[in-house]
Amino acid sequence: MNDPEVTRPRRTPLTAVHERLGATLTDFAGWLMPLRYGSESAEHRAVRTAAGLFDLSHMGEITVTGPEAAEALDYALVGNLSAIAPGRARYTMICAPDGGVLDDLIIYRLSGEEFLVVANAANTPAVYDALRQRAAGRAASVADHTADYALIAIQGPRAAGILAPLASIDLAGVKYYTGRPAEIAGAGALLARTGYTGEDGFEIFTRPGDAERVWAALTEAGAGHALVPAGLAARDTLRLEAGMPLYGNELGPDVTPFDAGLGRVVKFDKPGDFVGRAALAERAQAAPRRMLTGLAGQSRRVPRHGYDVLWDGQPRGTVTSGAPSPTLGMPIAMAYLDPDVAGQAAGDAAAGRLAVDVRGSAEPAVLVPLPFYHRPA
16 A cells, blocks of 8 residues: 555645645646646736746755865766856756756856756756766765755746845846845845746745745735736746747657757867767767757647647657647647758748647648747847
8 A cells, every 4th residue: 555645745835825825736746836826828928918926846956065066067967067157057958978868957156166956846866866976076065955945936027126125135136047145025045037938037045934925025016016826837838938948848868958959058168078978979960860849830729748740641740848829829839850841841832731630630830930939128
């Protein structure tokens, strides 16, 4: 008989808040997370036009510290982490020796000898184990501090205006992809200008015991600015419109950064070796095996993850993510296509040849550039 305590999903420091708000909760990567509070489309549109408040406390936080922390991360990851200055952040990946992506990460350099690695929830144990193994023999310590953090994101065009009165520092000094110590509503925090929605916004790393206070203060400050709590469903459609990859969909152990069109994160010019270097160098020089593309559906039926993409009626690709776009008013999808099909489908002669097999029905689609959505200047 299974022990219910073993299989029960973990609660975030804000789960009780979500319950009071009437959120639909779901087991996501072993955590009890808010899927939506009401209408996911309304939450999505609020982030595009005003602001949304997200609980991201399921994300993993791993520290790498010590005199050789930068060198350990340079070897463990594909990016050049020793080159970033304290207070800056970088998007990067950790790959297997064969070049497959184990996870995509954001790394914050907190000081000369301290880095914060933010991993996807489901991958945190694997990233932690890999970092420990790859740091072995160096003067660097790897520790999993996920339980020591709550993570709250405020995203949208009104995010800065809502947050500013609560922050102890001038938000103008918190540039995109930076993280600075601050107090938010009197609580100590790492304040980062990062996000996963395609909008301006901030992520607030704070102590679990301060999470409800920070959430409540943001909610009160945003009451006159159309701020709403937003769940995982809206977060997914927001990142899809922004063309941002999701691990398990666009990224995985059978995908290299070059397959996903993200070869720019692989820094071959950094000093020393790194895990996956030889395989990735070979992939960088080889013809692409598949191309990540954007699709716009031409009917009301929605392409979903795993559906076949058809070219002249034959399967020539696979949908990785798909959903109705609340912003664009049409079904959209990201998909991996055979390179020759991706080239032909971009031409004028492609009309009527590209489709998605939606439960046995060939639904017409057209190739569109990623991202689907650009934030207004």
